[in-house]
Amino acid sequence: MTIKVAVIGLGSMGYGIATSAVKAGLTVYGFDVNAAQVSRFEAEGGLTGSVADAGKNISTAIIVVLNAAQTEATLFGPNGIVQHMTKGSVVVACATVAPDFARDMAARCAAHDVLYIDAPISGGSIKAATGALTIMAAGPDKAFDAASPVFDAISEKVFRLGAEAGAGSAMKAVNQLLAGVHIAAMAEAMTFGISQGVTPEAFMEVIPDCAGTSWMLENRGPHIVEGDYTPHSSVNIWPKDLGIVLDIARSSGFGAPIAAAALQQFLAASGSGLGHEDDAAVAKVYARNAGLTLPTGKRDA
Amino acid sequence: MTIKVAVIGLGSMGYGIATSAVKAGLTVYGFDVNAAQVSRFEAEGGLTGSVADAGKNISTAIIVVLNAAQTEATLFGPNGIVQHMTKGSVVVACATVAPDFARDMAARCAAHDVLYIDAPISGGSIKAATGALTIMAAGPDKAFDAASPVFDAISEKVFRLGAEAGAGSAMKAVNQLLAGVHIAAMAEAMTFGISQGVTPEAFMEVIPDCAGTSWMLENRGPHIVEGDYTPHSSVNIWPKDLGIVLDIARSSGFGAPIAAAALQQFLAASGSGLGHEDDAAVAKVYARNAGLTLPTGKRDA
Numbered sequence: 001m002t003i004k005v006a007v008i009g010l011g012s013m014g015y016g017i018a019t020s021a022v023k024a025g026l027t028v029y030g031f032d033v034n035a036a037q038v039s040r041f042e043a044e045g046g047l048t049g050s051v052a053d054a055g056k057n058i059s060t061a062i063i064v065v066l067n068a069a070q071t072e073a074t075l076f077g078p079n080g081i082v083q084h085m086t087k088g089s090v091v092v093a094c095a096t097v098a099p100d101f102a103r104d105m106a107a108r109c110a111a112h113d114v115l116y117i118d119a120p121i122s123g124g125s126i127k128a129a130t131g132a133l134t135i136m137a138a139g140p141d142k143a144f145d146a147a148s149p150v151f152d153a154i155s156e157k158v159f160r161l162g163a164e165a166g167a168g169s170a171m172k173a174v175n176q177l178l179a180g181v182h183i184a185a186m187a188e189a190m191t192f193g194i195s196q197g198v199t200p201e202a203f204m205e206v207i208p209d210c211a212g213t214s215w216m217l218e219n220r221g222p223h224i225v226e227g228d229y230t231p232h233s234s235v236n237i238w239p240k241d242l243g244i245v246l247d248i249a250r251s252s253g254f255g256a257p258i259a260a261a262a263l264q265q266f267l268a269a270s271g272s273g274l275g276h277e278d279d280a281a282v283a284k285v286y287a288r289n290a291g292l293t294l295p296t297g298k299r300d301a
Numbered sequence: 302m303t304i305k306v307a308v309i310g311l312g313s314m315g316y317g318i319a320t321s322a323v324k325a326g327l328t329v330y331g332f333d334v335n336a337a338q339v340s341r342f343e344a345e346g347g348l349t350g351s352v353a354d355a356g357k358n359i360s361t362a363i364i365v366v367l368n369a370a371q372t373e374a375t376l377f378g379p380n381g382i383v384q385h386m387t388k389g390s391v392v393v394a395c396a397t398v399a400p401d402f403a404r405d406m407a408a409r410c411a412a413h414d415v416l417y418i419d420a421p422i423s424g425g426s427i428k429a430a431t432g433a434l435t436i437m438a439a440g441p442d443k444a445f446d447a448a449s450p451v452f453d454a455i456s457e458k459v460f461r462l463g464a465e466a467g468a469g470s471a472m473k474a475v476n477q478l479l480a481g482v483h484i485a486a487m488a489e490a491m492t493f494g495i496s497q498g499v500t501p502e503a504f505m506e507v508i509p510d511c512a513g514t515s516w517m518l519e520n521r522g523p524h525i526v527e528g529d530y531t532p533h534s535s536v537n538i539w540p541k542d543l544g545i546v547l548d549i550a551r552s553s554g555f556g557a558p559i560a561a562a563a564l565q566q567f568l569a570a571s572g573s574g575l576g577h578e579d580d581a582a583v584a585k586v587y588a589r590n591a592g593l594t595l596p597t598g599k600r601d602a
C-alpha cells in the first residue's frame with residue numbers, strides 16, 4: 001500500500017521535504033498559501049486539493065510552517081487538518097516552537113486520537129531538498145512506527161529524544177541558541193579582522209583550521225567573502241528563533257547574555273532593512289557601525 | 302650542523318614545544334621561572350644553563366610566555382635574550398599580544414640585527430606536545446628560511462600572513478574572539494538545555510551532528526559531561542585574551558558586543574574562584590545563576 005502524506009507549508013524547507021517524499025515513492029499532498037508554490041509542486045509529481053480530502057487519506061501530516069501560530073492554525077484552525085485525520089494517524093510538527101507549545105499541541109491532537117511527534121529539523125534547505133535533514137524528535141513509539149517510512153524519505157538522521165512532546169523543541173532551542181550566536185560571532189570576528197587588516201579571504205583560509213571555527217562559520221563565511229546575500233536562510237529567522245530561545249529562558253529564570261547580545265545584532269540587521277537577505281548580512285551591521293567595507297558581489301544590494 | 306634553539310617559557314604550551322623540538326633532533330635549551338619544570342625538561346633531554354650562553358649558541362629563540370609584559374621581559378629585560386643573540390638569528394614570539402606590540406618588538410629586535418616572527422599559536426597543549434600546532438606567522442622571508450627546521454619540528458601547519466609583524470597577532474586575536482565566544486556559548490547552551498530537561502549527555506550526542514556545533518563545543522563539552530575541570534586551558538586565559546581583543550577593538554572604534562558578553566562570563570568565573578579550573582568551568586557561572594546542577598566527576602572540586 002502506498003504511504004500517503006500531506007506536507008503543509010511549501011517554503012524553502014517544506015518544499016524540499018515534500019519533493020524528497022515524492023522521490024521516495026510516497027503519495028504526497030502539498031499545501032501552501034502561495035498558489036505558485038503549489039503549482040510548482042504539482043509539476044514535480046505532487047497532489048493537491050482540499051485539506052479535508054487529504055486529511056482523510058493520509059497516515060502522516062508534516063507541518064513545515066514558520067512558527068507556533070501557523071502551526072496551530074494549520075492543525076486546528078477552521079481549515080485545520082487534524083479534524084479530518086483518522087484515528088492513529090500522525091502529525092509531525094517541524095517548526096521551531098516553545099516546548100510548552102509542543103506539549104499543548106500533542107494534548108490537543110490526542111483528543112482527536114491523532115498521534116503527535118514534536119520534530120524540529122536542522123540542516124537547511126539543501127539538506128531538505130536531498131532528503132538528508134537531521135530531526136530532533138520526541139513522541140510515542142507507535143507514532144514513530146507509523147511515520148518511519150516518512151522519516152526514511154526526508155531525513156539522514158533522526159534523534160529519538162523520548163516519548164514526551166517538548167523534548168524535540170527543547171533540543172532545537174538549544175541548537176538555535178548556538179547557531180544564531182555562531183553566525184553573529186562569525187560576522188563580529190570577520191569584521192573585527194577587517195579592522196585589523198585581516199582580509200575575509202585570509203580569515204576563511206586560516207580560521208577553519210583553528211580552534212575558533214564553527215559549522216556556521218564554514219557555512220556562512222563564504223557568503224560574505226563572495227558578497228552573495230541570496231537568502232538560503234534569512235536574517236528574519238533569528239529575531240524569531242533567538243526570541244523563542246530567550247522567551248523560554250526568561251520563563252525558566254535562565255539568563256543567556258550571549259544569545260541576548262546576538263539577538264540585538266540580528267534585530268539591528270532586520271530593523272535596518274536587511275531582514276530578507278541571507279543571515280550572513282548581520283556582518284553589514286558590524287561593518288556599518290565601524291566604517292568598514294565588505295566584499296561586494298553581483299548579488300549584493 | 303645541529304640546529305640549536307631556546308624555548309623560554311615551559312608552561313603547558315612551551316613544554317610541549319620544547320619536547321617536540323628535542324624529539325625532532327634539535328638541541329634545545331629550556332628556561333622557566335619554575336625550576337621543577339626546567340629539571341623535568343632536562344630529564345627529557347633538554348639543556349639549560351644561562352640565558353647569555355644559550356643566546357650566543359642558538360639560531361632561534363621561541364618565546365612561549367603568558368603575555369606581552371613577559372614577552373618584553375624575556376626579550377629585553379635585564380636577563381633578556383636578545384642582547385646575547387647573534388646577527389641574523391630569529392625570535393619566534395608565540396604569546397597572544399596586540400598587533401601594535403608585535404610591531405614594536407620587531408623594531409626593537411631589528412635594532413639588534415635580530416629577526417622577528419610574530420607567531421601566535423593555536424591548538425592547545427596536546428597538539429603542542431605532539432609537534433602539531435597551527436602557527437599564524439608573519440615576518441620576513443629570511444626569518445622563515447632560518448627558522449623552518451624549528452617550525453617543521455613543532456607545527457603541523459604554518460600560515461604565512463605576510464612580512465610585517467602584527468599580521469599574525471591580528472589573526473590570533475580574531476581566532477581568540479571566536480574561541481572564547483564559542484566556549485561561553487557552549488556553556489550557555491548546555492546549561493540552558495539542562496533548564497529545559499536536555500541532559501548534557503543528550504546535548505553532546507545531538508548537537509555535534511547539527512548546525513549549532515563548533516570546534517570548542519566538541520572539545521570542551523565533554524569536560525562538563527564528565528565533571529572534569531582539570532585545566533588543559535584555564536578560565537584565566539580568557540579575561541586576558543578577550544581583554545586583548547576588546548582593547549584592540551576599542552582602539553579601532555570597533556564594537557564587539559558578543560565578545561564583550563562572553564568576557565563578562567569569564568570574569569564572573571574568574572572572580573568567583575574558578576580561574577585555575579578548565580575554561581569549561583564557565584558553565585558553573587550559568588548553573589549557579591540559574592540554580593541548576595552540573596554533572597560531577599572525581600576531579601570536580
